[in-house]
Amino acid sequence: MHRRTPPTPRADLVPATTGRPVQVTLDDIGTPLHDVTFVVVDLETTGGSPAGSAITEVGAVKVRGGEVLGEFQTLVDPGGPIPAQIQVLTGITTAMVIGAPRIEEVLPSFLEFARGSVLVAHNAPFDVGFLKAAAASIGHDWPGFPVVDTVRLARRVVTRDEAPNHKLSTLAGLFHATTTPEHRALADARATVDVLHALLGRLAPLGITHLEDLATAADPVPADVRRKRTLADGLPDAPGVYLFVGPKDEVLYVGTSTSLRTRVRSYFTAAEKRSRMREMVRVAERVTPVVCATPLEAQVRELRLIAEHSPRYNRRSRSPERMPWVRLTDEPVPRLSVVRDVRPGTAHIGPFTSRGAAQQAVEALHDAFAVRRCTARLPLVPAPGASACHLAEIGRCSAPCVRPEGVTEHAATVDRLRAALLGDPAAVVDPHAGRIRALAEQERYEEAGTVRDRLAAFLRGAARAQRLAPLAAMAELVAARRTDTGGWEVVLVRHGRLAGTALVPPRTDPSPAIESLRATAEHVPPPVAPAPAGHPEEADLVLAWLGRPGTRIVSVSAPWSSPVRSAQARTDPAAAVAVAAGWAALDVAHPGGEDTQGETQEPDATADDATRSERDARFLADAAARTEDPDAGAAGAA
Template identity: 70%
Template sequence: MSSTTVPTRDAPHRPPAPGGPRLLSVQAFTPTAVEGAAPVQLGLDELGTPLQDVTFVVVDLETTGGSPASAGITEIGAVKVRGGEVLGEFQTLVNPGTPVPAFIARLTGITTGMVATAPPIEAVLPSFLEFSRGSVLVAHNAPFDIGFLKAAARDAGYEWPGNQVLDTVPLARRVVTRDEAPNHKLSTLAALFHATVTPEHRALADARATVDVLHALLERMAPFGVTHLEDLATATDPVPADVRRKRTLADGLPDGPGVYMFRGPGEEVLYVGTSTSIRRRVRSYFTAAEKRGRMTEMVRIAHAVTPVECATVLEAQVRELRLIAEHSPRYNRRSKFPERMSWVRLTSEHHPRLSIVQDVRADAAHIGPYSSRRQAQLAIDALHDALPVRQCTSRLPLLPARGASACALAEMGRCGAPCTTAQEPQGYPAVAGRARATMLTDPADVVEHLTARIAELAATERYEQAADVTSRLEAFLLGAGRAQRLHPLAACAQLVAARPVEGSRWEIVVVRHARLAATGLSPSGADPWPTIDALVATAEDVPAPVAPAPACHPHEADLVLGWLEQPGVRLVDVSHPLAWPVRSARAFADGTRTAQRVAHHGRARLGSGSPTGEPRATDPTEDPC
């Protein structure tokens, strides 16, 4: 497997230009109240970043107009606060490069003469970006002010640092009613909250007034459960009180990769999920970020969350699948029953036929698995379209019965008719051999026949029929591709692989018959071989399955294959060769996409959809489940 290194680097820091803005009232901040305090038990309010520990930079701009495309900045004012204490202030006039319109001068008091000797925005931005580094930017009607700053940074060639932005207007709409104030303008809110500074359309004064408004709004938001920085992202979207109160379920959860289980009455597992940060993900269920009605219903029932910490993301994904299969949670929609997935089998009887089964036998050819019986049937239809495999379901005698007659399909050339003597002695075995090769190694017979049929139908503007044929080809290639990828991994008794991760460590996996048997991380900078030896020695003992069926949930095998195909993965040890056919089903995916585009383009011209009124998958390698 190839190794690809993706370098990353921080954006260069540009020092403030000489002659730029000045810093006012910079104060040292020492958390003396914390030092020497008695230890306390951390509760939910200590999870995440409490608002009193967040550094806010409240910014306000004065400009020559309403759009960055046609106007420039004339003044920047900003106040840095944390825990209710002012840490510093930033103020500067800016030369916009154009005259200040008269009505703007009357509104703000900033004239063309005042900004004529001021530094341009290119000289001001580095100092402001340094002043606001690592903080949450706050503005009243933030899209206006932040929009101007981003446009200026882009035009000056500076990379915008991506600070989190908080707009006080939607916060005010959440907690200030029309009975209290007729509107949510800064001047109105400043008067309502008795701000110490009156807004006067000057940047620093307006920023100072916004600080008082911000503190008053956050104080009003606290009863709604908005006490942490993470809560601000959804603070303007109301969440039912009973759901928000359930936030205590996230108390003490780990901040690392793993699986979480919501439990209901009787310790029933209601839902199983996975995340790179269990705590952050579980907290999101109690905010407006969760839009799914089913999940809100689940949260109302749940009374506890059980975390399962995992060493790697792959382990977390695999554990999630296994727990879903074990508990069948009612709020999970992923496949809970891998045993119900369908395979297409070419039977091993003397006159083979195609059938849909739920198990794999060693003496027969299989493709799949499919998440639905309908998809498996489409794959069979594709094989029947291209090859004269018999479609009757009865078991035929070794020699045809005297006087046996062929069915209508044989008369149309769509069946090899092994039930009669109207064929050469090796005729039907040759058909069965072609079907077996098409399923296992080279799908060219099916692909060429069906793509030609699609082109023929599209040329006569029979686009709905072309789309139906395309669906059959998609289903066949999906099942054949999955089986061809699964077979060598399912047959491999042991595979050990490693992938470099940050911190000079290695992520190591041990796979047995496609099942994740062990995984872990080697210590930073240490020799990984002791970790590899320990994982191999303690890995799960996995009985050999009948390939191509893996010794695990098929989706688990897909996760393992996806991990193995990542750049940088190195194979440490394999007990069985890993090889895929050169002319595999996946190699024909581009041709299928082309045929599908023809069918969809024609349907679009006719203004019609699929017969069921549902969109069709656009990727033939996509798992329909």
């Protein structure tokens, strides 16, 4: 008999140059495992090889996301008697298959049932080998399903201490399968489903979360890497930071995870394919854990430890002090300069991820404003006998070096430039957008791309500075958000630096914890805005956390505001112009560059200048209500 669900879309075939279907490799599929349709199949046969044996029963279960979508089961007439020992093993007798459909009828029905899925079998070469041979015998093309072998997966994650072998019956017992294997196709397929789900559950913490990950999950692990897995012994199952340490006590690599034990263990499995990480593991002598109260604290500690130790196997965040800014210099006749620090009394944008990006932003500003580009310090009164450069001759500089009136003209230009840096960047965006459109219409795409890249660099730097500045100026900010268990995660930020965190248990008044946090949090001296007191990426992490839905502002030491017509607000129109001109959207959604945590909406402490006590009262009143009703819905941000 058959029990089938409607066929899924045919996703397992791609066109081949010969017109025949070809197999899709797992590398071609980027599907989360919970979205993958698996067909778990089991066969009973008259022998061990398709060369001289035939199929007597097919059983299959279709599952996706842990849900059974359908089952397929039928006896098959093998075309001859079933050997006695096979009858004893399976319970399928020759009499039972008399009148059953032949493989010519069964196989097309099974292939229809399995269409668009990933085949799974315990000892897949056996079952898939018989199915392929059957297809060849009746002249039917084999679709080339992706195949997962639960035996190979089990060899990677089930140790000999847990099970003496990797037989289906052994694994079914280990994982408490709901069906006991009995050498009948459907029962064995059902048991294999439970084994598959258990194995995927063990693989998930090792980073095996997508279908393509399974292609390498069962690969062998080098012996020298496998021997290092004892480094994970004793690590806590808690959020925090881990440090791989070398033979000279040097920090090799710093990482963070919500589960230190699980993440560190993954470095010693076949799932870790990065050659640099394999090299690092071979050098490492120990792993030092740093347990953190919250995931945000772990992320921040990771940044700080990377900046402190500059581990050679970490690629990012190693030298925050080298991140460049663009400064409008503080001198009688200002100019633009790429610098490494922020000084008071003048305008800055950034920081940028590289000096090249900062230079692109400078070029965008020079294209929009005719400010001087020479590096000499000019007096307010031009020196006698001074000569102008070629930029003055072509109208790209007011020549303050030779013309007294040029100093006045230059000062007016600088005022407009400063306004674009600190507020509305329209004076930069609009001419660049028009230039992009004009060049694209003339099919001068390479030049248009250069203009686009300069504009994008400027917008990233300006938007980042405008976002960092109010946080850097904020002497203290306290915010909180609900934890999954119903408690509170509280953070205290001073001048953009995470000064302290606390976890408040469920049904507990958070006010004492908040006051204690204020008393014990790190003292942070005020920085020179827009630079925050800590790592710029730390401030990005804090902003991302504050912008998550459900975050509540408990208190702020001063009003928090940003320009209405800011660089970030101008991002979308600029991108729209670029798209209309035939170019990809400007990638300015992450003003910090590739390492930022993404854009967030600032909490609505912006227009609300309520006092700290008023904010605390509103926050604590809601917390008290939740103490009585822990399931109450989240209110809006204070």
